[in-house]
Amino acid sequence: MAAPQATHDWADEVEDQEESPATVADLxxxxxxxxxxxSTTIIEYRYNDLNQKVKTTxxxxxxxxxxxxxxxxxERKRWAKFGLSAKxxxxxxxxxxxxxxxxxxxxxxxxxxxxxxxxxxxxxxxxKDKLKDKKVKxxxxxxxxxxxxxxxxxxxxxxxxxxGADVAAGLADEGPGAASVGAAGAGKKxxxxxxxxxxxxxxxxxxxxxxxxxxxxxxxxxxxxxVSEMAEEGExxxxxxxxxxxxxxxxxxxxxxxxxxxxxxxxxxDREDAQKACDKMDGWGFKHLILRVEFAKKAx
Amino acid sequence: xxxxxxxxxxRALAQIKYNVDGDLIFSVSKDQQxxxxxxxxxxxxxxxxxxxxxxWTVDVDPTSTIIASGSADNTIRLWDIKSGKCLKTxxxxxxxxxxxxxxxxxxxxxxxxxxxxxxxxxxxxxxxVDVNAEQNDEKVLTIVCDESKATVAxxxxxxxxxxxxxxxGSVSQYDAKTGDLNFNIAIHELDCAITDxxxxxxxxxxxxxxxxxxxxxxxxxxxxxxxxxxxDTPLNSATITPKKDFVVLGGGQAAMDVTxxxxxxxxxxxxxxxxxxxxxxxRVRGHFGPLNYVAADPTGKGYASGSEDGxxxxxxxxxxxxDFVYEVERERQRELAV
Numbered sequence: 001m002a003a004p005q006a007t008h009d010w011a012d013e014v015e016d017q018e019e020s021p022a023t024v025a026d027l028x029x030x031x032x033x034x035x036x037x038x039s040t041t042i043i044e045y046r047y048n049d050l051n052q053k054v055k056t057t058x059x060x061x062x063x064x065x066x067x068x069x070x071x072x073x074x075e076r077k078r079w080a081k082f083g084l085s086a087k088x089x090x091x092x093x094x095x096x097x098x099x100x101x102x103x104x105x106x107x108x109x110x111x112x113x114x115x116x117x118x119x120x121x122x123x124x125x126x127x128k129d130k131l132k133d134k135k136v137k138x139x140x141x142x143x144x145x146x147x148x149x150x151x152x153x154x155x156x157x158x159x160x161x162x163x164g165a166d167v168a169a170g171l172a173d174e175g176p177g178a179a180s181v182g183a184a185g186a187g188k189k190x191x192x193x194x195x196x197x198x199x200x201x202x203x204x205x206x207x208x209x210x211x212x213x214x215x216x217x218x219x220x221x222x223x224x225x226x227v228s229e230m231a232e233e234g235e236x237x238x239x240x241x242x243x244x245x246x247x248x249x250x251x252x253x254x255x256x257x258x259x260x261x262x263x264x265x266x267x268x269x270d271r272e273d274a275q276k277a278c279d280k281m282d283g284w285g286f287k288h289l290i291l292r293v294e295f296a297k298k299a300x
Numbered sequence: 301x302x303x304x305x306x307x308x309x310x311r312a313l314a315q316i317k318y319n320v321d322g323d324l325i326f327s328v329s330k331d332q333q334x335x336x337x338x339x340x341x342x343x344x345x346x347x348x349x350x351x352x353x354x355x356w357t358v359d360v361d362p363t364s365t366i367i368a369s370g371s372a373d374n375t376i377r378l379w380d381i382k383s384g385k386c387l388k389t390x391x392x393x394x395x396x397x398x399x400x401x402x403x404x405x406x407x408x409x410x411x412x413x414x415x416x417x418x419x420x421x422x423x424x425x426x427x428x429v430d431v432n433a434e435q436n437d438e439k440v441l442t443i444v445c446d447e448s449k450a451t452v453a454x455x456x457x458x459x460x461x462x463x464x465x466x467x468x469g470s471v472s473q474y475d476a477k478t479g480d481l482n483f484n485i486a487i488h489e490l491d492c493a494i495t496d497x498x499x500x501x502x503x504x505x506x507x508x509x510x511x512x513x514x515x516x517x518x519x520x521x522x523x524x525x526x527x528x529x530x531x532d533t534p535l536n537s538a539t540i541t542p543k544k545d546f547v548v549l550g551g552g553q554a555a556m557d558v559t560x561x562x563x564x565x566x567x568x569x570x571x572x573x574x575x576x577x578x579x580x581x582x583r584v585r586g587h588f589g590p591l592n593y594v595a596a597d598p599t600g601k602g603y604a605s606g607s608e609d610g611x612x613x614x615x616x617x618x619x620x621x622x623d624f625v626y627e628v629e630r631e632r633q634r635e636l637a638v
Binding site: 069076 | 302303304305306307308321323333337338340341342343344345346347349364383384546572579580581582584585586613615617618620621624626
């Protein structure tokens with residue numbers, strides 16, 4: 001490169017350098033390496049928009065695929081490129097064409113069911129087995145999943161706060177593995193206990209604060225799971241009213257879609273009615289799904 | 301299958317067209333350029349420059365010599381496919397939303413927008429399929445849609461009728477020679493615009509897509525609804541796949557609503573339905589915006605979809621696609637073999 005002139009500003013000099021053809025020559029030449037397995041490694045160097053040197057390593061296997069095409073089509077393949085592609089070399093240009101990730105598309109009449117069966121593939125199963133002893137525990141419901149994945153994350157407060165307690169207790173007996181986790185979570189050492197709940201025990205404090213009504217409400221509340229997405233609160237009320245006076249029906253709904261999330265709480269005025277409803281409705285078919293009904297909080 | 305992603309556009313795709321041999325793909329978008337691509341590897345052949353506004357539509361003549369495009373700059377332009385040169389410009393009072401060549405490429409129809417006091421029209425132009433020929437300035441025919449503007453239109457078999465889909469969900473049949481309205485039938489739900497109209501290979505029937513979340517297969521002769529495909533999202537496009545009896549529907553919630561709802565509600569998937577049995581048989585995901593256009597490869601080997609996200613995805617079908625048959629079809633084949 002020519003020596004910089006005396007009048008030259010240092011800033012100009014830098015720019016000069018970048019634009020001069022010498023920088024292109026600075027780039028190491030493109031390397032092509034034949035690998036043993038028949039593939040080719042191509043290492044290219046170029047400058048990006050910010051004038052940073054970029055090294056691109058591509059490993060390519062050429063597979064010759066012969067196809068007989070119409071002569072018209074063959075002729076078109078030899079056409080010169082034009083417009084914005086005029087400077088592109090032969091073959092697809094990296095900036096306009098790329099290959100997407102593999103998509104499995106197999107038409108099937110019951111494709112909806114097939115999509116769910118993905119969980120059955122051996123890889124996922126192996127991973128599950130491996131993670132079985134790891135005990136991932138959700139802070140909201142104590143279930144064996146990450147808190148972020150918890151189905152109740154929008155509606156329930158984390159365990160320890162009274163709102164989430166009944167759900168947690170209810171969920172704990174769903175799986176044999178989960179039971180121990182749930183129990184451990186409830187009495188876990190070192191977890192934060194609000195001052196009001198310390199010492200004498202949560203139960204007593206709650207009693208004195210909430211009064212009789214709250215207690216009864218808890219005792220006569222049923223947790224209904226596996227509820228159809230299409231369910232309405234009115235329908236649930238109608239179903240459960242047969243067993244006695246229903247004081248409250250809560251159906252968890254998605255904020256965006258307004259569809260049911262799949263679980264509901266039904267409070268009865270009378271615990272006996274609740275017990276009857278629980279016995280009758282557990283296993284009841286509703287909108288193609290079999291309801292699971294249990295007490296929201298186990299009678300202590 | 302591994303789709304090929306074509307990132308030649310900076311804005312939402314408007315239309316994609318395969319040529320007759322299925323080796324070239326033309327895509328247009330709101331970013332004022334037309335791109336031509338090789339279908340087999342996604343290589344870009346070139347770009348066509350000249351339009352001053354969003355390009356809404358493109359079509360290829362049957363000999364793959366010229367393409368026509370319609371744009372929001374109120375013009376229809378003819379281009380030489382090979383060189384990228386603009387051959388002819390027709391000016392109109394309003395934007396051009398759809399162009400289509402007839403079966404032999406001698407006529408071109410254009411659908412113009414209803415705007416600024418002008419009514420929506422369907423115009424027919426004479427075209428000479430020759431790069432060096434002088435093109436005729438005059439419109440052969442102008443059909444004025446005074447009731448509800450036409451959103452899409454196409455030529456039936458033998459260029460006998462012009463079929464138009466309207467903003468109010470109805471479909472009209474016009475005589476292609478005189479421009480007279482033969483009849484107009486309400487096909488889709490009232491005031492759910494027809495967003496796309498694509499022909500079967502022999503042009504005796506076509507498929508329409510509508511904002512009312514359905515696509516319908518309709519005969520050209522008497523506008524009888526043969527089949528209805530019901531989906532759960534507003535549709536922007538529908539196409540009929542050759543070789544296999546499937547239809548592909550593309551849609552998703554309107555682009556303006558995307559940011560207002562959560563992503564999992566997007567439904568930005570191409571939906572495959574069986575043409576005869578009307579069952580949904582699968583979906584292909586990949587786009588992250590609503591699908592604005594789906595086009596089937598005329599050779600039946602694949603399809604391409606263009607989306608609001610600016611990408612064209614070109615798919616080549618796997619073996620599983622060709623193998624799929626209904627149990628009744630298999631039984632029938634067995635009976636015939638015996």
